[in-house]
Amino acid sequence: MRLFRLTAATLFRRKTWVVCAFVVGVLPFIFTQISSGTENAALWKPALAQATWAMALLCSIFWGFFTAAKQGESNAKSGLGEYFLTTGVSAGRQLFEMWAAIFSFLVPLPLISAAICVLAASPSQAAERTMWLATNFQYAVLFLVVMAPLVALACAVASRLGSITGFLTSSGLAIYGLYGVGYLKLLGKTGDSALAKWLWTSSPHYHFADPTERLRYKLGAIAWDKFPLLLAYFGGILLVYAALSRLLFRARATA
């Protein structure tokens, strides 16, 4: 696991993770001051919950995927990947170790968000509080299942096509899945065209993993009998992206 340790140490020394920790852990409290929570006290907690999860999403999309793309590119271009190949670490193993290092910096983000929601923005009624806990736990899990393969994809695409392409591929897919598919449905009137319907159905519907609205309206936890279906859905996407990443990844600049 030398590449894992090297990547983790590099990211740690680069210190940009401090910005993410601040954005997810502190900034939401400041954001509530520019929400209508200042006028209507009942809205302060929903505003905090919404802001912290939104910031976790944005940090993963912008910082997480950018970091993954940067590492993927530099591994291939700097000769590091080639060095590890000569020491017997296969390309697949290299991708896994880099992914694990970057992902370990992303794992705390949803956990911080969930902790803020539970500790600072919990509903006052006891019954709702249990649901709130479950909802936050579910979304932390979904968040990680969604982000994990996109990190690997950013890393793999960047190793072959450069960091800008790698970053844009993953962040584009994430933003498309979170919001774009909804607009696609509105734009395309998908009932009319089989192709548009197929495109819409086969798009990654990441909005299922976006808790901002569910938390704000206190809709309660996702029904536990439906949760495995969501896990299977995102698990399927994870496997496809994992396979794609493995095929795209290369450890040295010249194939």
Added chain:
Amino acid sequence: MNPRALMIPSVLAVTGVALWSYGARKLAADGDFDFRPNPLGLKQSPYGQVIALAVQGGIDSDWHGVESAAGKEHYCADCGHNHGDGDDACKPKEISDPDSLLGRLETAVTERTNPQPATAGHKFYLRRQVEDRLKLAYDLDPSNYANYNAYHLFLTEPSVGTRPVITDKVIGLAHTTVTYCLKEDNDPRPALTAASATANILELMFIHKEGFTIEQMKGQLEMLDYTLSKHRVLTSRWKESGDLERISEARRIEMEDRSSFVTKVRDAAAKTIERLSGTSTQISSKTF
């Protein structure tokens, strides 16, 4: 890559596609795929309410642009815009220090120097821009009194709106607004928006009185009374808890003005219904 190394990705891909399509088919069948896109959950959120207020400023200046593009030549000394006949349309622009460098720069970039009046098509385009922004402001915060009423005006008034809609849709919008606003159990202001929306429904009923019964009108009047009483209850609750102090003096006065206005509209509507039920359809809707 040798064939053995290809095995793992292939197995992963096949399993993944199977799971993905199974999940997608199940979720699509349940209708879970249908959702209203709402980036970062901003619409109808505590942040959306603030952004909706900020959008109002932009709408003001857009509308000023539409006004200033009017055909008759009358250039305002204060802002350099062409206001046509309507001198009242212009409020001198508040440039804090007009002689400072920034003040002069602001004047330089905002004054209209084009002597040609805007074409009808251009004015239509500008009005559509305003309408789209109003819709956005409404979507961000349907419970905002100004946003709802301005959007309602654009939908019902053919001289300003660019997409005339049938009365049913306007009434539908008002009903949606009432339902949304009545969910709020703390802030007294959304109840006023609900009252205003109910008054709008009543006004449309009076205009198209042949399509509605007196009972339906009375039902709406009861709803109007309910929304106003909810507003009063929530206001007194906020007064007791001290929460009313959280909102600025200007907003408090604005709320009181709107409350007394809607109350007057309610009284006028009650009289109209009384007359309509007494002397049937001969009473003109103008009494409202």
